[in-house]
Amino acid sequence: GQQVMQIPQYQHVQEGEDFTTYCNSSTTLSNIQWYKQRPGGHPVFLIQLVKSGEVKKQKRLTFQFGEAKKNSSLHITATQTTDVGTYFCAGRKYNFNKFYFGSGTKLNVKP
Amino acid sequence: GAVVSQHPSRVICKSGTSVKIECRSLDFQATTMFWYRQFPKQSLMLMATSNEGSKATYEQGVEKDKFLINHASLTLSTLTVTSAHPEDSSFYICSASPGESGYTFGSGTRLTVV
Numbered sequence: 001g002q003q004v005m006q007i008p009q010y011q012h013v014q015e016g017e018d019f020t021t022y023c024n025s026s027t028t029l030s031n032i033q034w035y036k037q038r039p040g041g042h043p044v045f046l047i048q049l050v051k052s053g054e055v056k057k058q059k060r061l062t063f064q065f066g067e068a069k070k071n072s073s074l075h076i077t078a079t080q081t082t083d084v085g086t087y088f089c090a091g092r093k094y095n096f097n098k099f100y101f102g103s104g105t106k107l108n109v110k111p
Numbered sequence: 112g113a114v115v116s117q118h119p120s121r122v123i124c125k126s127g128t129s130v131k132i133e134c135r136s137l138d139f140q141a142t143t144m145f146w147y148r149q150f151p152k153q154s155l156m157l158m159a160t161s162n163e164g165s166k167a168t169y170e171q172g173v174e175k176d177k178f179l180i181n182h183a184s185l186t187l188s189t190l191t192v193t194s195a196h197p198e199d200s201s202f203y204i205c206s207a208s209p210g211e212s213g214y215t216f217g218s219g220t221r222l223t224v225v
Contacts, residue, residue, distance in 0.1 A: 006154075033213050042204055043155065045213030088154065098145060099214070101155040 003027075004091045006102030014110050019076040021105035023089035030094045032072045034063060037104075038085045046074075079109045113139050113209035117217025124195055124224055132190045132220045134161075134205035140185035141207035145214070146178075149202040161188040161205075195224040 005024045013019050023032065031050045035043035047056055049065035049072060056063045062075045072091075076083055086106045090099035114137040124130050134144055142163045147155040159180055160168040167180035177199075179191040188207075192199055204219040 035213075035216075042216045042219045043206075045215065048213055097143060098157060098160055100157060101147075103154045106152075 003093075003100040004089060004102040006089055006105055008105055009103065010106050010108070012108045012110065013079050015081060016078050019079050019083070019107055021074050021087050021089075021107075023072045023091070023102045025070050025091050027093055028069050029091040030069075030096075031092050032065060032069075033090045033092075033099060034072075034074050035088045035090060035101075036085050037088065041085075043088060076107075079107070081109050081111050083107060084109050113207075113215045115205065115207055115215045115217040117205055117220060119220060120218060121221045122223070124222070126196055126224055127194055129191055129193045130195055130222060132192075132203055132205075132222075134188045134190070134207070134217050136186045136207050136209070136215075139207075139209035141188075141209075142185060144182060144188040144205055144207045146180065146188075146190050147204045147206065149204060149219075151202075155204065158190075158203075161190075163188075192222065195222070197224045200224045 007022050033048045034046040037043045047063050052069050053067045054065040060077045064073045086104045088104045089102040092099045116135045118133050144161040146158045148158050149155045157170050158173045161180045161182040163182045163185050169175050182188040200223050202219050206214040206216045208214045
């Protein structure tokens with residue numbers, strides 16, 4: 001079953017609005033990764049977070065890892081139509097060499 | 112950057128036949144590769160971990176005899192869907208990591224069993 005939960009499932013925004021997707025795990029994670037999958041494409045790695053409370057930025061994207069390393073978020077400022085796609089988080093537990101994906105958040109941006 | 116090549120991209124087969132999907136790391140060696148399955152509009156479900164030179168590790172609920180995995184070299188892992196049925200129709204995708212950072216995914220294989 002799902003080991004990493006992600007919300008919301010869908011998000012429709014007007015271009016220029018902000019967007020946030022959240023990931024939650026019932027267990028402490030070693031690290032968490034974020035991926036973007038465009039319609040018809042395959043997941044593309046965005047970033048990895050390792051440290052408790054870590055915050056990383058990539059242009060308009062801000063990634064956070066919770067203090068307890070059980071949750072994470074991806075925030076997009078001023079969305080653009082090129083941001084359309086499904087965003088997945090993938091968490092890895094300690095002592096496990098594999099990642100489990102969240103259910104994904106599908107983002108649609110209206111021009 | 113690291114590239115993972117997956118073939119075929121699409122395959123249609125008849126029920127009862129077997130289909131082999133290849134996953135290659137082109138510019139790095141991968142002792143471990145991962146196989147996922149993705150249903151329409153759903154997330155990626157980890158099926159198994161492919162280990163070079165040893166048996167694959169399957170996730171709970173995944174039939175070992177149904178989904179045969181072979182990882183004979185440091186750059187190639189194969190997934191064979193045996194005696195395919197329509198319910199096996201799905202998007203299969205592999206991934207591998209060139210290092211400590213993120214995993215690189217293949218382009219996926221769309222399997223349709225008729």
